[in-house]
Amino acid sequence: MLKSDIGTPALLLDLSVMESNLKKMAAFFQEGPTRLRPHYKNHKCVALARRQIACGAIGMSCATLSEAEALVRNGMQSVLVVNEIAGAAKIERFANLSRDCDLIVAVDNERTVAALAAASTRLKTRLNVVVDVDTGMGRCGVAPGESALALAQSALAQGLRFRGLTGYEGHCGRMQPGANKIGAAHRAMDKLVGTANLIRAHGLDVEIVSAGGTGTYAITGRFPGVTEIQAGSYPLMDTDYRTVCTDFDLALSVLGTVISRTGNERLVLDVGLKAISGERGLPVLKNMEGARLRRLNAEHAIVDILDPNLPVQVCDLLEIWAHYSDATVNLHRRMYGMRDRQVEEVFVLEG
Amino acid sequence: MLKSDIGTPALLLDLSVMESNLKKMAAFFQEGPTRLRPHYKNHKCVALARRQIACGAIGMSCATLSEAEALVRNGMQSVLVVNEIAGAAKIERFANLSRDCDLIVAVDNERTVAALAAASTRLKTRLNVVVDVDTGMGRCGVAPGESALALAQSALAQGLRFRGLTGYEGHCGRMQPGANKIGAAHRAMDKLVGTANLIRAHGLDVEIVSAGGTGTYAITGRFPGVTEIQAGSYPLMDTDYRTVCTDFDLALSVLGTVISRTGNERLVLDVGLKAISGERGLPVLKNMEGARLRRLNAEHAIVDILDPNLPVQVCDLLEIWAHYSDATVNLHRRMYGMRDRQVEEVFVLEG
Numbered sequence: 274m275l276k277s278d279i280g281t282p283a284l285l286l287d288l289s290v291m292e293s294n295l296k297k298m299a300a301f302f303q304e305g306p307t308r309l310r311p312h313y314k315n316h317k318c319v320a321l322a323r324r325q326i327a328c329g330a331i332g333m334s335c336a337t338l339s340e341a342e343a344l345v346r347n348g349m350q351s352v353l354v355v356n357e358i359a360g361a362a363k364i365e366r367f368a369n370l371s372r373d374c375d376l377i378v379a380v381d382n383e384r385t386v387a388a389l390a391a392a393s394t395r396l397k398t399r400l401n402v403v404v405d406v407d408t409g410m411g412r413c414g415v416a417p418g419e420s421a422l423a424l425a426q427s428a429l430a431q432g433l434r435f436r437g438l439t440g441y442e443g444h445c446g447r448m449q450p451g452a453n454k455i456g457a458a459h460r461a462m463d464k465l466v467g468t469a470n471l472i473r474a475h476g477l478d479v480e481i482v483s484a485g486g487t488g489t490y491a492i493t494g495r496f497p498g499v500t501e502i503q504a505g506s507y508p509l510m511d512t513d514y515r516t517v518c519t520d521f522d523l524a525l526s527v528l529g530t531v532i533s534r535t536g537n538e539r540l541v542l543d544v545g546l547k548a549i550s551g552e553r554g555l556p557v558l559k560n561m562e563g564a565r566l567r568r569l570n571a572e573h574a575i576v577d578i579l580d581p582n583l584p585v586q587v588c589d590l591l592e593i594w595a596h597y598s599d600a601t602v603n604l605h606r607r608m609y610g611m612r613d614r615q616v617e618e619v620f621v622l623e624g
Numbered sequence: 625m626l627k628s629d630i631g632t633p634a635l636l637l638d639l640s641v642m643e644s645n646l647k648k649m650a651a652f653f654q655e656g657p658t659r660l661r662p663h664y665k666n667h668k669c670v671a672l673a674r675r676q677i678a679c680g681a682i683g684m685s686c687a688t689l690s691e692a693e694a695l696v697r698n699g700m701q702s703v704l705v706v707n708e709i710a711g712a713a714k715i716e717r718f719a720n721l722s723r724d725c726d727l728i729v730a731v732d733n734e735r736t737v738a739a740l741a742a743a744s745t746r747l748k749t750r751l752n753v754v755v756d757v758d759t760g761m762g763r764c765g766v767a768p769g770e771s772a773l774a775l776a777q778s779a780l781a782q783g784l785r786f787r788g789l790t791g792y793e794g795h796c797g798r799m800q801p802g803a804n805k806i807g808a809a810h811r812a813m814d815k816l817v818g819t820a821n822l823i824r825a826h827g828l829d830v831e832i833v834s835a836g837g838t839g840t841y842a843i844t845g846r847f848p849g850v851t852e853i854q855a856g857s858y859p860l861m862d863t864d865y866r867t868v869c870t871d872f873d874l875a876l877s878v879l880g881t882v883i884s885r886t887g888n889e890r891l892v893l894d895v896g897l898k899a900i901s902g903e904r905g906l907p908v909l910k911n912m913e914g915a916r917l918r919r920l921n922a923e924h925a926i927v928d929i930l931d932p933n934l935p936v937q938v939c940d941l942l943e944i945w946a947h948y949s950d951a952t953v954n955l956h957r958r959m960y961g962m963r964d965r966q967v968e969e970v971f972v973l974e975g
């Protein structure tokens with residue numbers, strides 16, 4: 274199957290670039306005591322998760338229960354849901370899934386701890402939790418220190434297995450590299466590791482101290498006391514992350530067909546924001562001189578022609594770099610793994 | 625099934641409001657000679673398309689071939705793909721689908737006309753086209769007047785059935801109601817109907833003159849010479865369209881669960897921009913005093929608590945109005961039809 278046989282719009286993964294990204298990240302983690310537990314929410318691709326494990330990852334992180342289910346269904350042995358869940362049905366699904374895998378979920382409140390504990394008793398399955406610590410992002414998580422200790426103790430007292438802490442420093446990831454970013458990430462990790470030490474001082478075992486993302490892995494992945502990094506975007510990357518992280522190369526694009534050309538003014542592609550995310554800004558054309566993406570409508574990309582001799586006609590294929598890979602992958606059910614102009618593998622996206 | 629039994633995040637449709645919206649639009653079209661051919665791209669719901677037909681619509685408009693396939697597979701008799709297609713595989717799919725339905729596609733260039741004509745000859749099926757006229761939006765379409773005439777004549781000469789024109793005045797839809805909007809829409813329709821008359825003056829039959837959207841239907845739907853209106857957003861509506869069109873009420877929301885509450889500062893819901901679009905701006909909470917949506921991350925809605933006595937806890941369900949219904953529906957595979965707190969119908973979204 275060739276690129277020209279793919280129906281557009283379609284999600285393309287450059288396999289060579291992705292493989293190189295996996296190798297670079299694996300090399301970083303070969304040195305440290307810190308390990309890599311990549312985030313599945315970014316690529317939603319079990320085949321890619323398997324390659325990450327083959328490169329040394331200790332398991333997968335994920336954001337939703339359905340992602341965890343996709344991973345466990347496909348044989349993943351160790352999965353950390355780095356997010357809160359709530360509601361009786363989800364607690365039940367989590368408990369059932371816990372039988373088949375070393376499954377852990379983040380908690381930040383007593384209601385969910387109590388619900389998990391009740392399910393644990395009812396189903397006679399010991400359930401695993403990490404306490405989510407707000408290290409400065411201001412989203413989920415309990416305050417560092419005593420609050421986290423209290424929740425850990427409560428979880429243990431109610432029969433849950435307390436495995437450790439998670440504290441994603443999401444407020445640092447998109448800062449420009451430099452002293453400010455390092456300082457902010459260190460302050461966040463001080464809170465997280467300090468909390469781990471406080472909890473240990475009270476006699477509890479803290480096996481996991483999870484943090485990090487593609488924008489901060491090189492800082493937090495060397496921070497003493499952090500045991501694992503939950504980076505997700507590095508295999509695929511996107512033009513947004515590339516502005517703050519040049520360690521990895523762009524591997525993800527969306528293929529479109531030119532469906533209209535108006536003189537030397539503009540092209541229109543069949544790739545709109547239903548196929549490529551504009552949520553964090555406008556994507557750009559891949560390897561394309563003489564034309565510039567102007568805007569995305571729901572079904573259309575409108576491209577300005579800058580070079581009147583641009584040799585692009587209706588029916589031609591063009592690619593647009595993903596600007597925000599998480600949200601772009603989420604718009605597709607499959608991803609075409611490309612080696613040059615050949616489709617080497619069609620990946621199913623699950624979860 | 626109750627609302628509380630739905631796994632979140634989930635897309636909810638208020639059936640009473642949707643039915644009222646259908647009735648209001650049907651009443652408008654009962655008066656005119658202009659007919660309604662609603663756009664499927666907005667709701668992607670065949671069951672809803674059937675209700676639109678039952679309310680008097682003459683068929684469906686759609687934006688992609690896969691939407692047309694979903695409609696035809698489910699028995700729709702008349703489908704207008706109000707968009708350009710390109711590429712051998714899509715031309716073939718269009719030609720095959722044309723055997724089962726009165727199927728029409730928009731064209732704006734000679735390459736696609738020639739490809740359609742070749743498929744028509746090869747498969748011995750007469751294929752239907754409308755010429756897409758750029759009435760001022762600056763996206764696809766040929767220039768009004770002679771260019772459109774030439775393409776219509778070329779299509780006919782090559783054995784295609786020329787059925788008429790389409791010319792969506794997308795540049796007017798989100799203008800505030802008033803004289804400026806009416807003027808802009810009238811200028812667009814002057815170009816479209818003027819082109820239809822020019823083509824008729826050259827002896828060609830122009831059966832279809834299609835235009836209009838939810839933001840302009842009341843203007844273009846009464847414009848002499850326009851035969852059909854392709855409005856799509858009116859059954860579901862969204863908070864973006866409501867700012868320029870108050871004829872229809874909001875029926876579409878996304879249900880989420882509170883997964884975290886940090887004191888009296890904030891709530892976090894499990895609804896991020898993977899489940900509700902922020903592409904045209906930030907959505908707002910539905911029927912919620914004392915709290916305000918601050919931002920959407922990929923998997924989370926972060927909500928500021930304004931009233932410290934807000935009686936909302938972890939596990940509670942909240943709804944967020946869709947701000948951009950097209951892009952929000954596109955994030956889901958099913959939509960829950962609600963009557964009060966009961967799920968009356970689960971709609972599959974296709975295409």
